[in-house]
C-alpha cells in the first residue's frame with residue numbers, strides 16, 4: 031500500500047518534472063555560463079523555473095530577477111550539489127513547505143526583495159547545511175521562523191523588514207557558528223532584558239547590526255554581560271535624547287568594535303548636550319567607529335569615554351578643536367573628513383601608545399603644531415588635506431624614532447631643506463605625490479634615509495638639477511617620479527647609486543633621450559616606466575645592464591621604429607613590453623620590426639593599440655595587420671624594374687653609339703632645319719664616293735662636270751670640307767644641306783664603306799619628302815644585287831628610279847655625261 035503511494039508520487043513527480051522540462055526547453059540557452067558545470071547566471075531572464083540546460087552538477091546559481099510567484103518543489107530539478115542559490119526579486123509570494131526539497135544541500139540562500147506573504151512553516155528547515163540566509167526586504171514581521179534544524183547557520187540577514195524585536199528563538203543558542211545578525215532598517219523600538227537572553231548565550235563572536243531602527247527605549251542592563259564582536263548602532267535611535275539615554279542603558283556591554291553615529295541623509299536631531307556620549311564610559315569596547323554628520327556649535331568631549339580604546343575612527347563632522355585626552359591604549363587614530371581647523375599636534379603629542387595616525391580629507395588645516403614625543407608612531411598618513419607646510423618634516427615630527435611610513439601626498443605645498451629628515455632615519459615609505467615639493471630637486475635632502483624603500487614624488491612640480499638628489503638612498507626599491515622635469519643631462523647620473531632599485535617610474539617627464547649609461551647600476555631593475563615621454567629610440571636598453579627587467583613601458587612616445595639589433599638584445603626576462611600609442615612607421619623598410627611585433631604579441635602589452643603612423647584621418651590601422659607579403663612583392667618588383675632599367679640604359683647607349691651620326695643629324699635638324707628650297711645652296715651636287723674611287727671622281731667626274739659648260743660646282747669632301755669641323759658636321763652642313771643634289775658613286779668599295787653608307791642614308795632622309803630625283807646614282811661597277819641590299823634603301827632606290835651606269839665605251843660615255851649633266855641641271859633654274 032505505502033509502496034503504491036510512493037510509486038504514484040514518483041510518477042506525479044516525474045510527470046511534473048517532464049512537463050516543466052518540456053515547458054522551459056530553450057530557455058536554458060539564455061543562462062550565462064560563468065564556470066563550466068559549476069556556476070551559472072540566469073539573472074533577469076523572465077524564467078519561471080530552472081531551465082533543464084543547467085547541469086545537475088551546478089554549485090552556484092544566480093536566478094535573481096525572474097518570475098516565480100509560487101515557489102514549490104517542482105521549481106527545481108534535483109540539484110544535489112547546489113550550494114549557493116540567489117532568488118532575489120523573483121516576485122515570490124508563496125513559499126511551499128517542500129519548496130527547497132530538491133536543493134537540500136544549499137549553504138547560501140538569498141531571498142532578498144520578494145513580497146512573501148506565506149512561508150510554509152517548515153520550508154527552511156530542510157536545509158540542514160544552510161550557513162547564510164538572506165531574507166532582506168521580504169515583509170517579515172517577526173524572527174521566529176521554523177529553523178531549528180539550521181544548526182550550521184552563521185549569518186542571518188533580515189534587514190529592511192518590519193521586525194519589532196531583537197529577540198531570538200531559544201533554539202538558536204545552540205547554533206555554535208552563528209556570527210551575524212543583521213537587523214538594519216526594521217521597526218525595533220524597544221529592547222528589553224528578556225530580548226537579549228539568547229544573544230547573551232550565543233557566544234562572543236557575533237556581529238549585531240541595529241542601524242536605522244527607531245530605537246526609543248533600551249531597558250538599562252539589557253546588554254549587561256553580552257559579549258559581541260561588533261555592534262552597529264548607526265542611526266539606530268529615534269531621537270537625540272533617546273540616543274543619550276539609550277547609550278547609558280548599554281552599560282555592561284562588552285564589544286570589540288562599536289560603530290555609531292549618523293547616516294548622511296539623517297538630519298533628524300540637533301545638538302543640545304555636550305555630554306551625550308557619556309554612555310560610552312560604561313561600555314567595554316576596544317575599537318570605535320564614529321560617523322559624525324552633525325556640526326557642533328560648541329566644544330564636545332567626544333573622546334572622554336574612549337580613553338581605553340585601541341582604535342578610534344572618526345569620519346565626518348566638524349572638529350574645530352580636539353581635546354587633550356590621555357588615551358591609555360590608543361594605537362590607531364583616524365580623523366577623516368573632519369573639517370579639522372588645525373592639525374592636532376599638541377593634543378596628540380606625548381601619546382606613547384599611538385602607532386598609526388591617519389588624518390585625511392580635511393580642508394587645509396593649519397599646521398603650526400608639531401607631533402612630539404610619540405615613540406611608537408610608525409605610520410602617519412596626512413594625505414589629501416591641502417596642507418601647506420613650511421619646513422617639513424623634522425619640525426612636524428620630532429621624537430618619533432620609529433616612524434616608517436609618511437604619506438604627505440595630495441597636499442598643497444611642502445618646503446624641504448637639508449635638515450628635513452633629521453631624526454626620521456627609520457623612514458621606509460615616503461609619499462609626496464601630487465604635492466608641490468620645494469627644493470628637493472637641487473638639495474640632497476634625503477641622504478640620511480638609508481632604509482627608505484619606497485619614494486613617490488610623482489607630479490610634485492620638481493625640476494631635478496642636482497645629480498645627488500637621491501644620494502644615500504641605498505635601500506630604495508621603488509621610485510616613482512612621474513610628471514616632473516630634468517635640467518640638462520641629470521637623468522644620466524641621477525640613479526647611479528640606487529643599486530637595489532626594482533621599480534622606476536619616469537613617465538610623463540619630458541624625457542627626449544636616455545643616455546646608455548643612465549641605468550648602468552640598476553641591475554635589479556624589474557620595471558621601467560617611460561610612458562608619455564618624447565623618446566624616439568630605446569637603444570639605451572641594450573647597453574645598460576638591465577638583466578632583471580621584466581616590464582618596460584614606452585607607450586605614448588615618438589618611436590617610429592626599433593632596429594633589429596636592438597630588438598635582438600632586449601633583456602631576456604622581458605615579459606611585458608608596452609609599445610602602444612607610438613607613431614609606428616609601417617613601411618616596407620621596417621618589415622623586420624613589424625614582423626617582430628607580429629611575432630611577439632605575447633610580451634607586448636596592449637598589442638591592439640600599436641597603430642601605424644598615418645597621414646590620413648583614419649589613424650586606426652594596427653601594425654600587426656600590416657601586410658609584410660606585399661613588401662616582398664614590392665621588393666621583387668623593384669629588382670625586376672631596376673634590371674629592366676639597366677638593360678634599357680645599356681641598349682640605349684649601344685644604340686646611341688651606333689647611331690651617333692644620325693643623332694647629331696637630328697640635332698642639327700632640330701637646331702634649325704630650313705627646307706632646301708629656301709636654303710642658299712653653295713654647291714650644285716655633293717658627291718658621295720669611296721676614297722678608292724677617288725681617281726675616277728677626280729679624273730672623270732670633276733673633269734667633265736666642273737670644266738664643262740655650264741660648269742657644275744661639285745662638293746667633294748677632300749677638297750671642300752672645312753678643316754677643324756667634324757666629318758659628320760661637314761657631311762651634313764657642307765655636303766647634304768649645302769648642295770642641291772647628291773651624286774652617289776656606287777661601287778664595290780662604296781658598299782663596303784660605312785661612311786658612304788652613312789652619307790647615303792643621310793641623303794635619303796633629307797630628300798625623303800621631295801619627289802624629284804635629287805639623288806643621282808651612278809653605277810661605277812657592277813655590284814651583286816645581294817650586296818646592294820646591305821646599304822639601306824639602295825636596292826629599293828635602284829629598282830624604283832633610273833640610274834646612270836658608267837661605261838668606258840666612248841659612245842655610251844658621251845651619253846652618260848649628257849644625261850648626268852641634265853639630271854644635275856634639271857631644276858637648277
Ligand SMILES: *[C@@H]1O[C@H](CO)[C@@H](O)[C@H](O)[C@H]1NC(C)=O
Pocket residue numbers: 109110111134135
Ligand atoms: C549533499 O552533499 C554531500 C557532500 O557534501 C553529498 O554526499 C550528499 O549526497 C548531498 N546530499 C544531497 C541530498 O544531495
Ligand SMILES: *[C@@H]1O[C@H](CO)[C@@H](O)[C@H](O)[C@H]1NC(C)=O
Pocket residue numbers: 152155156157179
Ligand atoms: C528537522 O530535523 C529533524 C531531526 O533531524 C527531522 O526529524 C525533521 O524532519 C527535520 N525537519 C524538516 C522540516 O526537515
Ligand SMILES: *[C@@H]1O[C@H](CO)[C@@H](O)[C@H](O)[C@H]1NC(C)=O
Pocket residue numbers: 192194217219
Ligand atoms: C512599527 O511598530 C510600531 C509599534 O511598535 C507600530 O505602531 C508601527 O505601525 C510599526 N510601523 C510599521 C511601518 O510597521
Ligand SMILES: *[C@@H]1O[C@H](CO)[C@@H](O)[C@H](O)[C@H]1NC(C)=O
Pocket residue numbers: 209210235237
Ligand atoms: C568569528 O566570526 C567571523 C565571521 O564573522 C569568522 O570569520 C571567525 O572565524 C569567527 N571567529 C571565531 C573565533 O569563531
Ligand SMILES: *[C@@H]1O[C@H](CO)[C@@H](O)[C@H](O)[C@H]1NC(C)=O
Pocket residue numbers: 284285314315
Ligand atoms: C573588557 O573586555 C575585555 C575583553 O573584551 C576584558 O578583558 C576586560 O576585562 C573587560 N573590562 C571590563 C571593565 O569589563
Ligand SMILES: *[C@@H]1O[C@H](CO)[C@@H](O)[C@H](O)[C@H]1NC(C)=O
Pocket residue numbers: 310311312313334335336337338
Ligand atoms: C578604562 O579602563 C580602566 C581599567 O582598565 C577603568 O577603570 C576605567 O573606568 C576605564 N575608563 C573608561 C572611560 O572606560
Ligand SMILES: *[C@@H]1O[C@H](CO)[C@@H](O)[C@H](O)[C@H]1NC(C)=O
Pocket residue numbers: 390411413414437438439440459461
Ligand atoms: C598615500 O595616500 C594616498 C591617498 O590616500 C594613497 O592613494 C596612496 O596609496 C598612499 N601611499 C602609500 C604609499 O600608501
